[in-house]
Amino acid sequence: MTGSKIRSGMTRLVPYAFILPPMIYLMVFMFWPLARQMYMSLTNTRIINPNRGRFIGLGNYERLFDDPAFYLSLKATLVYAVLAVVFGVSLGVISALAIDRPFKGRAIVRAILLFGWAVPNVAASLIWLWMYNDRSGVFNRMTEFLGLGRFPWLTSTELALGSILAVTVWQVAPFVMLVVLAALQSVPHEVREAARIDGADELSTFRAVTLPHIRPAIQLASLLVCVWSIRRFDIIYLLTGGGPVGTTSTLVVKIRQTAFEGHELGMASAYGAVGLVLALAIAALHYAVEQRRMKWMSR
Amino acid sequence: MFKTLHRRKFLATAALGAALAVGTSGISHAQSGEKVTLKIANSQWLDALRGKNLWAAVQKYQAVAPNVTLEQEAIPSAEFADKLTTEMGAGQGPDIAIMQEGLFYAMADAGFLVDISKAAAGVTLNKTNDNGMIDGTRYGIAWQRAAYALIYNKPVLDAAGVKVPTTVEELIASSKAASAKTPGVIGFTARHQINDFSGWFMDFQNWAYGYGVNWIDKSGKLTINTPEAVAAVQAFKETYASGIIPIGDSMPTQRTRFKEKHVAFSIDNSGGTLNIASGGALPSLEIGAASMPFKNPGAHQQIFLGVSAHSKHPEEAIKFLSWLVSKPGQQALRDASGPDALATDVPVTDAFAAANPWAPAFAKLGETSRSTLIPGYEVETAQIMRFVMQAVEKVILSNADPKAALAEAQLAVDKQF
Numbered sequence: 105m106t107g108s109k110i111r112s113g114m115t116r117l118v119p120y121a122f123i124l125p126p127m128i129y130l131m132v133f134m135f136w137p138l139a140r141q142m143y144m145s146l147t148n149t150r151i152i153n154p155n156r157g158r159f160i161g162l163g164n165y166e167r168l169f170d171d172p173a174f175y176l177s178l179k180a181t182l183v184y185a186v187l188a189v190v191f192g193v194s195l196g197v198i199s200a201l202a203i204d205r206p207f208k209g210r211a212i213v214r215a216i217l218l219f220g221w222a223v224p225n226v227a228a229s230l231i232w233l234w235m236y237n238d239r240s241g242v243f244n245r246m247t248e249f250l251g252l253g254r255f256p257w258l259t260s261t262e263l264a265l266g267s268i269l270a271v272t273v274w275q276v277a278p279f280v281m282l283v284v285l286a287a288l289q290s291v292p293h294e295v296r297e298a299a300r301i302d303g304a305d306e307l308s309t310f311r312a313v314t315l316p317h318i319r320p321a322i323q324l325a326s327l328l329v330c331v332w333s334i335r336r337f338d339i340i341y342l343l344t345g346g347g348p349v350g351t352t353s354t355l356v357v358k359i360r361q362t363a364f365e366g367h368e369l370g371m372a373s374a375y376g377a378v379g380l381v382l383a384l385a386i387a388a389l390h391y392a393v394e395q396r397r398m399k400w401m402s403r
Numbered sequence: 404m405f406k407t408l409h410r411r412k413f414l415a416t417a418a419l420g421a422a423l424a425v426g427t428s429g430i431s432h433a434q435s436g437e438k439v440t441l442k443i444a445n446s447q448w449l450d451a452l453r454g455k456n457l458w459a460a461v462q463k464y465q466a467v468a469p470n471v472t473l474e475q476e477a478i479p480s481a482e483f484a485d486k487l488t489t490e491m492g493a494g495q496g497p498d499i500a501i502m503q504e505g506l507f508y509a510m511a512d513a514g515f516l517v518d519i520s521k522a523a524a525g526v527t528l529n530k531t532n533d534n535g536m537i538d539g540t541r542y543g544i545a546w547q548r549a550a551y552a553l554i555y556n557k558p559v560l561d562a563a564g565v566k567v568p569t570t571v572e573e574l575i576a577s578s579k580a581a582s583a584k585t586p587g588v589i590g591f592t593a594r595h596q597i598n599d600f601s602g603w604f605m606d607f608q609n610w611a612y613g614y615g616v617n618w619i620d621k622s623g624k625l626t627i628n629t630p631e632a633v634a635a636v637q638a639f640k641e642t643y644a645s646g647i648i649p650i651g652d653s654m655p656t657q658r659t660r661f662k663e664k665h666v667a668f669s670i671d672n673s674g675g676t677l678n679i680a681s682g683g684a685l686p687s688l689e690i691g692a693a694s695m696p697f698k699n700p701g702a703h704q705q706i707f708l709g710v711s712a713h714s715k716h717p718e719e720a721i722k723f724l725s726w727l728v729s730k731p732g733q734q735a736l737r738d739a740s741g742p743d744a745l746a747t748d749v750p751v752t753d754a755f756a757a758a759n760p761w762a763p764a765f766a767k768l769g770e771t772s773r774s775t776l777i778p779g780y781e782v783e784t785a786q787i788m789r790f791v792m793q794a795v796e797k798v799i800l801s802n803a804d805p806k807a808a809l810a811e812a813q814l815a816v817d818k819q820f
Contacts (some may be wrong), residue, residue, distance in 0.1 A: 152513035154492045161785055238651035241590075259596065345598025348800045350793070360561060364485045365600075366786045367509060 118133035134370075135155070138380075142159045147374035151363050157370055164374035173350065173358070174375075181354040181382070184265065184272075184340075185333035190330050191273045196280020197322060201310075203281075221278035232271045261351050264344050268352055269391070272340050281323040287321035288314070320394075327390040332382050355379040416543060426455045440472045444497035446480035453674075456739035459526045464726050471719060484601070491515045491711065498714035499723065502545050502704040504534060508781035515543040516709040517717050522724035525586050530743050534774060534781075535707055537783045543707035544724055546736075547743035549672035550703040550769035551609050552692040554761060556685060559585055559667045567693045571638045574668060574696045578647035581667035590647030590667040592657035597796050604788035605704055605775040607795065609670055610635045612820055613697025618758070625816050627791060630810035636798050636805040643799045661685065666696065670695055672704050673765040677741035680759060694762035700771035744769050780810060783820060790815045 116179050145164055149157025168174050220228070236243045236257040244254040257267040291314055299309045337356040340346070346353035346361070352363075356377055363372035443461065448454045454477075462473055476497045478486050484506045490496035502510065510516050520541045521682030524531070528544070553574075554569060557621060560577070563584035568574040578590025594603040611618075614635035620626045642648065649657065658675060660666050662683030671679070680687035695701050708721040708727070726732045728746050736748040742762035756762055776784045794808035 152492050152509055152515065186518070233653075236651065239649045241651075274585060296597055341598070345596070345599070345600060347597030347796055349797050361789070364488065365789060367488070368781075380412060 109288065120202065134355065141373045141376055144370055145377045148368075149370040149373075151369045151372075152367055154369060160370070162212045164371045167371065168374050168378070173353070174378075176350050177353050177355055177358045177375075178378070180265070180350070180352060181379075182334075182336055184352070184354055185330050187265075187269050188272045188276065188333040189326050189330045191269065192276040193322060193326050195273055195277040196325065196391050197318075199277060199281040200284035200288060204285060210234075217281060218333050220274040221276075221282070223277065224276075225338040228275060231340050232252045232267075233343060236267055256366045258344050259348050261348050264348055264352050268340055268343055272333065272336065275339070280322075280329065283316055284327045285322050287318040291317045295361050319397075320377065323390060323394065327387060331384050334379055334383050355382075438470055438472065439716050441469060441475045441499060441714075441716060441720055441723060442476050442497040442595075443499045443501065444476035444478060444483075445501035446478055446483040447501070448477035449473050449479060450678065453527070453677065453739070453741070457736075460735040460739040461727070462575045463608045464723055464732070467726055468719075468722065471723065473723075484665065491713065495715050496711055496713055498711055498716060498720045500709050500711060501706060502709065504626060505643065505781065505784055507543050507707040507709055508537070508776065510709060511542040512782050513538050515712050517712050517714075517721075518542065519544060519721050519724055520709050521729060522721045524725075526725075526728045526747065528746055529744070529748050531705065532746055534776075536694075536703065539816050543709045544728060545744070545746040546706040546708045547745060548661075548703050548705050548769060549674040549676070549742055549743050550762075550765050551606075551670055551672045551695065551701045552676070552764050552768050552773045553668060553695045554661075554668060554671055554676050555691045555693070556588075556664060556669045557689045557691050559588055559664070560691075563667075568668075568696045569573055571642060571694050575642060575647060578667055580643070582647070585667075585777060587665060589649050589657075589660060589666045590645075590668065591642065592652070592661060592666050592671075593642075593648055594648065594654050595643060595648055595799070596653075597792060598790060599654060600789065601785065604792050605623070605669065607639070607775075607788075607792065608775045609695055609701035610697070612641050612701050612773050613695055613699050614638065615699050618623065619779060623779050624776070625787065625813075625820055627794075627813040627816050628806065629699075632791075632809055633805045636795055636809065639795060640805065651716070659683075660692075670701075673742045673762070673769075674704070677759075678742050680761070687761070690759075690761045692764035694764075695766060700768065700773065702775050703769060703772035720779070740767060780820070785819065787816055 144157065146159060146161060147157035148163070149162050199217050203210055203217065223231075234240075238244060238254055238256060238259070241257070243257060247253060247255055255263060257263050295313050296309055299313050304312065335356060336352075336354070337360065340352050340354055340357055342358065344352045346357040355378060359372045359375045359379070362368050362375060366372075416587040423631065425730040445457075447457055451458075458475060465473060483502070487496060487500055487502065491513070496515075500510065507516075518540050522544060523541060530546040532541075532543075533547065535541055553567070559581050560567070563577070563581040564579045565577040566573075566579045574591060582588050582590045594606045596603065609630060612644075615631040615816050616629060616635055617631075618625060618627065624630075626752060633645070643650075643811050649660070651797050652660070654675075657666070657669065658671070659668055661679045662685055664685045669679075675693065676690065679685070680690055708724060710717055710724065727736065733745055733749045735749065736745055739805060741755070742759065742765045744766065751759075751762055751766075777787060780787060790812040792811075794805075797803040797808045798805050
């Protein structure tokens with residue numbers, strides 16, 4: 105074999121050598137656990153004996169789809185995720201637009217707005233737990249002062265999901281704000297200026313110039329907020345534990361209950377698989393919309 | 404060639420020797436006084452005051468066995484079962500676990516605990532150890548048993564001129580009277596939220612047992628929607644709806660409120676009461692304890708010691724347990740445990756009884772109290788009680804009919820068990 109042939113063979117291998125480390129990482133830390141979880145969902149594995157699970161086919165899924173609590177949990181997850189996106193993204197975009205313009209004290213306002221994102225979830229949940237307290241929480245002090253009486257923020261079936269959503273929005277809106285703010289910096293100043301000279305008002309300038317530039321950022325933020333909401337555990341578990349009457353019992357809360365209370369790791373994996381499918385479906389939808397937009401733009 | 408063979412022979416002999424040495428060393432090393440570290444997992448290590456005292460008590464063993472170093476694995480109670488289950492499932496974890504009865508059964512059922520009969524040899528264990536025997540093998544020895552009682556703030560009751568209630572109706576009336584007489588005082592504290600499920604279901608067993616509930620019938624079938632259970636849920640609903648409970652407060656917050664003289668009555672166990680009586684504004688002498696306002700005896704929380712099958716030093720761990728159930732070990736534990744019942748009958752000291760007049764009531768109630776676990780379904784109790792507590796939640800929050808809610812729970816239980 106000549107030297108040039110060896111060199112050409114080596115050159116062909118170089119790209120594979122570059123992608124090998126991330127592939128190994130993905131295989132070990134993503135695909136293998138995922139495959140294991142999917143397999144586990146087809147077994148009767150118990151958490152106290154994880155290696156002694158027996159293959160039971162679709163038994164866990166049969167039980168799952170036969171359980172009314174699963175549909176309640178799925179509904180809670182979807183409602184929570186959709187509302188978190190709607191309110192979290194809207195508030196984030198409004199905040200970004202508000203602090204995009206220069207004004208006195210902008211740095212301070214920006215820091216305050218970022219506070220929710222900076223506080224760890226557990227600490228934030230405990231702070232809100234106190235604020236929601238029926239007897240001594242700040243919200244009920246305020247409502248009592250206003251003559252409205254006390255509200256069972258976390259123990260009422262009507263209010264609990266909304267109360268949790270408020271904490272979630274307070275946490276995710278600053279992230280959306282940051283992403284959208286970064287996108288706003290990329291809007292060419294001259295284009296906005298030209299629109300204004302052409303007589304466009306503020307709203308028209310936003311719709312025709314600003315929005316097309318920040319739309320991809322908003323879409324990405326929406327996707328992330330949605331997937332995070334499907335996966336969110338700490339805030340919900342600490343504030344309501346899935347109650348009252350299952351109104352905040354999302355899929356992840358059910359996973360925890362099934363795995364650690366019932367010790368049924370196989371069944372918990374089936375719940376996890378449903379959550380995974382949900383997240384993948386949302387991601388697929390996002391990319392489909394994105395592809396369509398790209399096609400339309402390239403026309 | 405010869406050189407290679409000689410070297411191989413030498414290496415093989417050395418390896419065999421090493422293997423034999425390792426194979427027989429596990430126990431003999433420890434017995435021969437080699438340094439051994441025993442890790443003991445307990446959520447109580449994190450308790451204010453009590454944790455420090457309990458740890459000091461067990462550390463006395465190091466004076467008897469200088470080759471043993473005891474090490475804490477302190478896990479918050481809310482995460483204890485999850486963490487220990489995960490650790491043990493992965494073949495790791497502490498040498499000795501101090502765990503609630505439900506978790507103890509799950510661990511024994513999974514084969515994670517070793518036979519510790521030797522630890523109890525020659526010792527008269529009391530009935531708190533009965534559930535430590537599973538299928539004729541001793542897997543657990545009682546660490547503490549904490550019975551429940553109705554506790555109250557004596558000065559608040561005196562100010563309101565109310566007596567200790569003996570029925571739920573009286574409890575509601577007395578609580579309201581106490582709150583009315585002393586502004587800022589909460590009538591009654593009790594767990595009442597599903598986000599504190601494991602604590603709530605154990606506390607709720609007092610109401611259930613108090614109304615005569617047996618969660619199984621004579622044939623061993625699970626019976627959830629009995630008239631007794633309906634009455635217990637109805638009584639809890641009336642108490643909840645009366646406004647005497649501080650809705651939304653966690654149990655630690657409720658205990659702190661009691662400690663700070665802001666509560667008239669509570670249903671709590673002896674461990675919780677010791678916590679309330681220690682280091683707060685309310686002196687222990689001003690706390691009273693009595694039977695709960697139900698017709699039948701209530702429940703107790705039982706904590707067991709078990710030795711892990713994954714321990715590298717099971718013999719040393721069993722020796723530690725032998726010391727713990729001996730007179731010096733029990734006395735050391737008694738001094739740190741307050742009024743909780745221990746593995747052997749060690750009475751509280753006169754000084755403790757004089758300083759804590761509420762303590763004897765717990766000892767008396769502990770004679771008739773029942774386990775929070777469902778006989779025959781010890782491992783599944785939490786799962787079964789999840790259905791029951793969801794029914795209770797529906798009744799108190801959605802105004803559902805107790806009978807209908809429990810019938811629904813019965814259906815769910817029948818389907819799964």
